[in-house]
Amino acid sequence: MTDALLTGADASTEVPLKRRLRRAERTRQLKALALVAPLLVFLLFTFAGPIAGMLWRAVDDREVRQVLPNTLAALAAWDGKDLPDENAYAALASDILAARASGTIAIAAKRLNYALNGFRTILTSTARNLKAEPERGTARETLGRINPAWRERTTWTTIKGAGGPLTSFYLLAALDLTRNVDGAIVAAPPDQAIYRSLFARTFIISLSVTVLCLILGFPVAYLLATLPPARSNLLMIFVLLPFWTSLLVRTCAWIVLLQSKGVVNDSLLWLGIVDEPLRLIYNRFGVCVAMTHVLLPFMILPLYSSMKAISPAYMRAAASLGAPPLTAFLRIYLPQTLPGIGAGSLLVFILALGYYITPALVGGAADQMISYFIALYTTETANWGLASALGAVLLLATVLLALVYGKLVQGQQVTGGMKN
């Protein structure tokens, strides 16, 4: 009774009721937040942080700035049309001497060598041969004598281009682009232009694997969705079996199976189908077979869940309305599996894009995918800038794909995909 009176009073003023609702909601929201907080913190440190770090490294460029600060200051006003003035030479000489003393010359040399092949030699030889600070007004001549490269405009534009603190150099390189001596973006020289074809190869392999998974997975998913539960459960265990084995073990198993003295070749030879062992591994075929095997469950499961939702009554209805089996399949069944096909294909494709271990183990030199080069630049040559830039481009492509898929799915939901 009292409660009812109070509510009535609140209704007339509105504000206390709203505030009470907000308070009640806030408690609920805080509880929800507390439940996801551990995962959120974990993801922040293990996922968001590293990705942000990677994106930052793709544009970060402070190595040369740190080693040759005076040179870059002197070049700030240089228009790049002619050789720089005496001041710049003097600043470079003092920078090199200082860097030699602190042992940081190699840092700048490595970075400058990315931009201009042979720069490492120019810098280290200069550092070695420059005994003392040149006398006032003779820096240009002294340096030019030590290494004629200092008389080239390209040498200086390279230093200025690597001045940082941010650079598009790595991202351009990842797309086979570079800046010429005047700073315009041009195609990289053919011997360095490998990344576009690398991305294309990565996409082609991923696409082939996705198509293979779809072709192989669709009938299995259909069977899973239509068999009686006892048998479909058994089949489902077979589908999930690969998940219980390590990726490395499965990939190595393929090596055992497919190598020239492997089970497959031995059987073919024994049956007399071939006269000499087929080359089944360390080529594109091996990569596609092994990757398809590993990724198949990711295709089957979304397909299965979309097919499970399709009532058998639809096919019966189509038949009773006069549709022959193939027509009924194409016009009634297949369109309803499209969300599953989309989800499975996207999942497999995105996973395949980042595949590293399988192509590295069963692929030849011409089958290495982008991840291989990212790993190579990270661990072998320590060119983290380029590795990050390649990663950033891959990430961008993946995000774009996911967005396109999201749009498609959203369209599906607005216009259909509803169940009775």
Next chain:
Amino acid sequence: MEAGMVTPAPALVRFSGIQKTYDGEHLVVKNLDLDIRKGEFITLLGPSGSGKTTTLMMLAGFEVPTHGEIYLADRPIKNVPPHKRDIGMVFQNYALFPHLTIAENIAFPLSVRKTNKAEVQARVRAALRMIKMESLAQRRPGQLSGGQQQRVALARALVFNPQLVLMDEPLGALDKRLREQMQLEIKQLHETTGITIVYVTHDQSEALTMSDRIAVFNDGIVQQIDRPDALYEHPVNSFVAHFIGENNVLPGTVEAVDKGYCRVVLAGGGTVTARAINVAGAGASTSLSVRPERVAIVPDDGSGEGPNRLPARVRNTIYLGDHALAVLDVAGNGEFMVKLQPGAHDSLRRGSPRSGSLRPGEDVFITFRPEDCLALDPA
């Protein structure tokens, strides 16, 4: 239709010696012989597992008879696939294609028949007009109510002018009020189009409302095929009597049979005269069937000695709005129902202690005419 009333129309569908088993041991349908006449509305009625749906599915072509042959317009169709049978079907959950619009759903049977575009459009428009849903043509099934989906399913099954329309419990998912409305709409549709409809349901009132004839299924056998009134008034056995409408059962033993009537000694005491419908002869056990509305309650004043006058004790009364039921204890049957007349019902509602109202525990007499009491096979 009119002609059909006078002389039976030729059979459109003939089930001949049909048997069906799924496991090779147990027959779901046992020796079915059934003729479905052109233009009639026939209902296959029965409890679940009685074989009615299997029969419908064999007719539609989704199940193959284990034995026997089905003829559609004198053509054997056992080996004709469903899509070539030219039979429209309305499914339990409508089975409207969720990715197609209402118009596309209705156009589907026409477009798979490669009908030309202009005609498809015209016929879809006519079908939409018939179900009064022209304005919803571009909606998806998921955006419609259950009743609307039901109408679309009907239109889709009728739009290609099939020889026969099958309906598998099409109203099962609707609420009571909507179900009753749709029953009338389907009935009306049948009358205006004159199409042959085979309808499956387990709801006897639905069957009584809509059908020209009802085939009562039980245990894989058709128990009786007849008009709704005949099923109610003249059931051939206990199952039909019990399944169609409310029914009181009194077990007993036949004492004598004479000119279509028999004297039966009740197991719970007392003797009654009943019509001998399905009794083996004197000495056989039987099950008497009396409808609640054919029984009268008379006060215990010792007056009159009718042929069927039995003592009863009032257990309870149930108020049902338009009428009331008295639950009595009669000859060992503790759930003997008697439909009370409106007058009796009035005094009941007032709860007045005057004579004519019934109090629990009160001793009364019931009486019914011999022709309203059927002696059937023991249940």
